[in-house]
Amino acid sequence: MQKGTGRNIFVAATYAATLLLGLILGQNYVDQQSNNPGSSLIPIGLSDNSYKMQQVLDLLSNSYVDSLNIDSLQNGAINHIIAHLDPYSSYLLPNESQAQSEALEGTFEGIGLEFFNLNDTLMVVGVMANGPAEKAGLKVGDRILRIDSTLVSGRNIAQKVVDRLMRGKKGSMVKLYINRDTVISNKVFKVMRDQINVSSIDVSYMIQPSVGYIKIRRFGLKTAEDFKHQIKELKKQGARNLILDLRDNGGGYFHVAIRLASEFFKDKKLMVYTEGAHENRREYYSEGDGNYTEGKLVVLINESTASASEIVAGAVQDWDRGTIVGRRSFGKGIVQEQFDFSDGSRVNLSISRYYTPLGRSIQRKYTANWSNMIDYAGMYKGLWALDTTYANAQMFKTMAGRELFSGGGVSPDVKMSIDSNSLSLLYQNIVKSSYLEQFVYERFTKQLPAYSIDNFLQGYHLPQQEYDRFILFLNSKGISVSERKKRDLMELIRSDMEAIVGRYYFGREAYFKVKNRYDDFISRAIEILVPSS
Template sequence: MRRETKKNLFVAGTYGAVLFLGLLLGKNFTDENSRTGRNNLFPLGIIDNSSKVQRMIDLIAENYVDSVGVDALQELAIDEIVDQLDPHSEYLRPNEALQQHETLEGSFEGIGIEYYILNDTLMTVGLIPDGPAQRAGMRVGDKLLAINGDTIAGKPISEKMLEKKIRGRRGTAIEIAIHRNGTDLGLPLKVMRDRVEVSSIDAAYLIDSVTAYIKIRRFGARTAEDFERSLSNLKKQGAQRLVLDLRENGGGYFNAATALASHFFDSKQLIVYTEGAHEPRVDYYSSADGLFGNGELAVLIDENSASASEIVAGAIQDLERGIIVGRKSYGKALVQEQFGFGDGSALNLTVARYYTPLGRCIQKSYKANSDSILYTAHLPALGQPDTVTYTTTSGKHVYGGGGISPDVFVPADSNRASTLYRKIRKASLIETYVYSRLTKSVPTYSVENYLKGYFLPEEEYGRFLQYIRDNGLEYSADEVDATQSMVRSDIEALLGRYYFGSEAFFKVKNRSDKVVAQALLALQGE
């Protein structure tokens, strides 16, 4: 998993709403490969080559004029060593290792709420279906006043402080004082912490009468299982084609990618292979005739689609199973294995490269770290330039190095880079406006009516423009014209998510998504 995408671990586009599910101590995590087999790393000092480093740390700890923490010195040494490797090898502190593990396992011990901090008050903006909070009677829109008798409303509170108050063992209780619809509830709600399961599927629905749309957030432990369940349901509703959205998907478990890709092929098709200096070549084949082995398929990618996403896209492109639509992917073809330390910290170490069925290594250049002493001599082998051409069975050319190039290119909307839009997003003005002004009453219409008929009224958009001006953002008429469609879509999607759940968010966004539109045209042969 790329360091740049670690923060993108829940639903893309929730606009600052933070999912808090509690933390769960768990087993070892591997970013791109579940083949552990070597779970312990020798501490510094045991191996001869590291004795000098350990001796120096010991001398400092025993003789330095001031007291120095040995653990801190060791971590500094480890950080410096790892910085000399490829950009994807990394040393994780215990809390970082836990967070990565929990995210990809998709299982937490907590209460299952999403919240947004609105004017120093925690506002519930989402509930995990049938999670502990929902079972206890919490509702979207509830404002949290106190936790276990400690007031949290009306004063600044950090995520770390919230975790300390909310997290705890499964089966333990937490009492939350609630303000709902303008009134404080008489008694706090008692919520029993429990295991919370979170699907790696953001959305799965029929985008038209015969086309399924499935968006995968990450490749976790149950991604293939979640996908199979979702697609089976959609096939029963008449799905014959599929749009698989892997945009903003930064990767995950290696075996989750191969298991998902298996659904698109007959058995015993080569999907990917791995190889490294200390890792002999291992081929990974589709395990059985896939659930969607014959239907028309389009895969959506962008510059943040990485590693496991690229394994799937590369196999589909090389074997001409479907079309790739969007923008060039990130370009990560390195496989990490995790080695755990006894204190819960871990080393995610690159042990191999992966190659698509045609033998492509789509790893991009390491130029940003070209001064690293340990791999500079091997740099030519770490990536292949885009000029290296491979040919598919039908004669189509595909390329190695620098990511997966789409078959149908759709450029990014340049208006998203506009100064006004970036300022609006950075200040979280859309979320604050929606949660403070547009969520006062529950709508009487259904989600279907909302999706078909709700568009932000002109007068409401005008009030939003005045709102951002009141918050110090000045703008020109040209800037408003350039960003209007995006801002409207963002507000409509976030409001739909608040009332109807996370899937509604993507249904609204897809109404005006140019990449989705191009995928539908390509599937229809246009």
Template sequence: MAATYGAVLLLGLLLGQNFTDENSRTGRNTLLPLSIIDNSGKVQHLIDLIADNYVDSIGTDDLQDLAIDEIVAQLDPHSEYLRPNQALKQNETLEGSFEGIGIEYYILNDTLMTVGLIPGGPAQTAGMRVGDRLLAINGDTIAGKPISEKMLEKKIRGRRGTAIEIAIHRNGVDLPLPLKVMRDRVEVSSIDVAYLIDSVTAYIKIKRFGAKTAEDFERSLRNLKKQGARHLVLDLRENGGGYFNAATALASHFFDDKQLIVYTQGAHEPRVDYYSSAEGLFGDGELAVLIDENSASASEIVAGAIQDLERGVIVGRRSYGKALVQEQFGFGDGSALNLTVARYYTPLGRCIQKSYTIHSDSLRHTANLPVLGNRDTTAYVTTSGRRVYGGGGIAPDVFVPADSNRASLLYRKIRKANFIETYVYGRLTTSVPSYSVENYLKGYFLPEQEYERFLEYIRDRGMEYTPDEAKVAKSMVRSDIEALLGRYYFGSEAFFKVKNRSDEVLARALLALHGE
């Protein structure tokens, strides 16, 4: 997701200029005088001509959208035109709130199953539980029939203060009365998880850079420091970015006042420097930042500043390589244009933007090599004399290749078919475990016979595999099942704790923090 300024222009941008109506056609005159066509408004004029004269009826809104799509496609890959619903969803995601009831669900055998609840959200407050099957919404039966995500969203989402009645099947029986849930503003943190890995090391994973990310991070870090944290692992893997200002605000926590974090510049944008705003909350502790090929934009701003200023160690795989800044311009109908207005540069002056023609580069998964097509071969030198380079993302200080098991064909097929989720929710969540979350995290590992049953399950559903393929996929499948079960019974923190038990990138980061 693009690093985005928050500005919104409420007037039309590309196609907003209107022109006077042409003289009515008489049936004899089929050519229009060239003099009335002003190049600055040719696109709008063309749309008006088609709308007024074409043999069939065509909606002008659709034509305008198509025209804008084609124009924006000629720019960089990160400028994009968003339809009203797309713009709304993006803004809700980055703002960290929406109006609804706060449930996470999975469609299991044509039945909606609650697999997560937003803590303190309307659904939890009304008495909904993880594992509930939704039978009907406001009297309309939804169980046992195909229903699209769009239809579900229309039924569940709604204006705050409005009520929704949900018929529930729980623990094998139907509840006698539907639950009445009052829709409200639901807050969603951009922090996936924050906890102590050991007595002195905090782990914080951020999924995106939204409006409240710096605030959420500060609150989490303060709490962990009270528990004794002196080291920090900041996990930015799979973090595609978000708000530009959220990245600079978060990076400020790692530096003293007035350290240059990043600067921006564009053809119509003069250079603007962004400095740390205050003494950082974590200005002197040992720091490791985890990145991968999907760490982009705002994530790379943070990682680039930490690497250039030698504040911490970067661990993982080369990041995505997006050094473009978007500003959002809104239209009156709710649609919006995310337009690239500047490039950003790390404190040493690196632009880590990869070539627009490079969509993927498998080498970054297996070797710490420059991205193909990178034209920037300039060496930038840190204070200690270390050389770093621009173009094609942030190269980690400690490179950890991708897990070859994750790349196995059978594992990818299993994930694509959603077999792990269906197996866990359909077969392994039928009874409440008798053990505590602590015992689960320390002692539960999927039994060998359960993995064999899972293999039978996918084979019965037409997925073929060899014994060698099953052996290669085993560690990833078992880890996913264990993590999903932990999330179902004990919440999202358990999910990440389970996944982190076998995370090689995290293990290497912990070694680096301890000087090994």
């Protein structure tokens, strides 16, 4: 190790130790559950070295050879500490903290517009119903030329820049200049920014005459409330069975997951309990008298189902309330609390582990990947190695006699095989490149379809010649697709393209309805809920 590098690490560690003390002694505690107002941080004892750290800070500020950015050093020091605790504790800068809050709370101040950068032109691909953009007259298909005085057409402008231009304080105005139907509009679209509410429920609809379907992307502040509303609507439409899709749901608010799980139980039952080194055992029960306590239930999970969504799946499984279908979930069984600093930054700190009603811990094993410390520039990326194997640990039995095991995520009752095509590097590269959207928006957005959404969902299929053209399009972009891969990926890519067409013309709901037509998980769930005679 070079002398200079070692000194830099010492400086970072010095700041880290000092700032940890400040975090523990001076931080305001935010109780997510709002039911433990007496909670406080556990103080640690002071030592002579604690004051020594402050002396070092003063020394650096007053005597160091170069000017120091104290804020930057402090942020780096806190991040250094938090990143070495466990895979889930994290330190967020003010802008990262705000983005996390907006995602979980489902609110931000803007105009309610989705766009896609098509050939360096911002194309409107989604307009929120009754949102500011729709009220101002903007439509799907509009091309944005300028935002206020900033030219955005013909430039490879970053999305974060566009977001900054579009968003702003509620009540403020943004002016948009557009091209509609290849004609440059002389009209300036004046859009008054407002609070935008985005539901964490992707879609809710009757997938079969007696089967309702709800897909949740995360557990945000209003998820349980929205779910309760959707359940009531589905029951009015004749839903006697339910598919709850928690695939790719990475979690969210702990207490919201408990409230949502409560909807499946008529009596008060233990949903989950938590324990930690500084947290006594706390038990969380269903509220009782849920809105969906009788009908059949299937919960879909996969390897990206994590945290709060695993709480729901675990409670349903432990109480024999429904059938878990899919693949073993991620295995994140640690609860974080938010500790906010006055400057808007935040520490998400792991404070306890959670256990399913039977006492199962579904946390995957994790170890520090110290070999990564050689690369100081990216030392926090991939610091933690997570165990991908599944070894049966302690065995538990449900009241119905099912054998369940702790450790390594929630193992489904009905296991689904992995689609190797969806995991192939070629397909992943195609998806990440956004060439699917680019091809669809260039070829299928010239005029509105002459059919309804129901006709589209029942009868529209991408013509074979269009799929062939897309493969040629990929080749022209430097992505080579062999004849074998062309055959292997055809069903998957065609469903993606059909779903994008559906979303463009009929909205977000159509996207999921189209994808579900080809989904083996959905087919298996329906077989369980409505067995053929």
